[in-house]
Amino acid sequence: xxxxxxxxxxxxxxxxxxxxxxxxxxxxxxxxxxxxxxxxxxxxxxxxxxxxxxxxxxxxxxxxxxxxxxxxxxxxxxxxxxxxxxxxxxxxxxxxxxxxxxxxxxxxxxxxxxxxxxxxxxxxxxxxxxxxxxxxxxxxxxxxxxxxxxxxxxxxxxxxxxxxxxxxxxxxxxxxxxxxxxxxxxxxxxxxxx
Numbered sequence: 019x020x021x022x023x024x025x026x027x028x029x030x031x032x033x034x035x036x037x038x039x040x041x042x043x044x045x046x047x048x049x050x051x052x053x054x055x056x057x058x059x060x061x062x063x064x065x066x067x068x069x070x071x072x073x074x075x076x077x078x079x080x081x082x083x084x085x086x087x088x089x090x091x092x093x094x095x096x097x098x099x100x101x102x103x104x105x106x107x108x109x110x111x112x113x114x115x116x117x118x119x120x121x122x123x124x125x126x127x128x129x130x131x132x133x134x135x136x137x138x139x140x141x142x143x144x145x146x147x148x149x150x151x152x153x154x155x156x157x158x159x160x161x162x163x164x165x166x167x168x169x170x171x172x173x174x175x176x177x178x179x180x181x182x183x184x185x186x187x188x189x190x191x192x193x194x195x196x197x198x199x200x201x202x203x204x205x206x207x208x209x210x211x212x
Contacts, residue, residue: 023151026186032093059124065138067129079184095197109210135211143201157189
């Protein structure tokens with residue numbers, strides 16, 4: 019059993035998505051391999067895109083994370099995940115602490131949609147789930163009320179049906195199967211734009 023305990027982090031649906039240069043959908047294994055290489059080539063971190071969130075939501079997440087030393091993303095075992103609708107766009111800039119910075123050419127980060135921006139996790143490590151002590155039960159943070167919740171529709175395993183959720187150990191909600199764990203670097207979530 020691992021000595022690394024999950025206390026707080028994010029739930030993220032994960033399956034094959036994105037496109038390779040030849041237009042084929044990138045498999046989960048190909049995504050993981052590429053992201054691990056990017057971490058090595060880019061001074062210890064990469065970006066992992068997801069849907070755009072409001073600044074207020076990101077700030078609420080950071081406040082709830084507080085002084086936790088380690089923050090993780092639990093990526094679901096969702097083999098049937100499909101690409102979101104909209105065009106596949108490639109980010110050229112990240113916005114960290116309100117300042118745009120050009121993204122290193124060593125990182126390829128794509129996102130989908132009609133907007134020209136999205137969010138991304140700032141990832142410093144990728145782990146197999148057996149390397150982290152993952153809780154069986156969790157609570158999830160509802161940003162609209164600022165409260166930690168213990169359940170949702172039973173058909174969705176106690177988690178909300180939205181994409182990324184801030185979660186923490188404890189509670190009554192059963193955690194679904196985890197395929198992959200990402201460890202994040204502060205500020206955990208950044209904005210990206212094309």
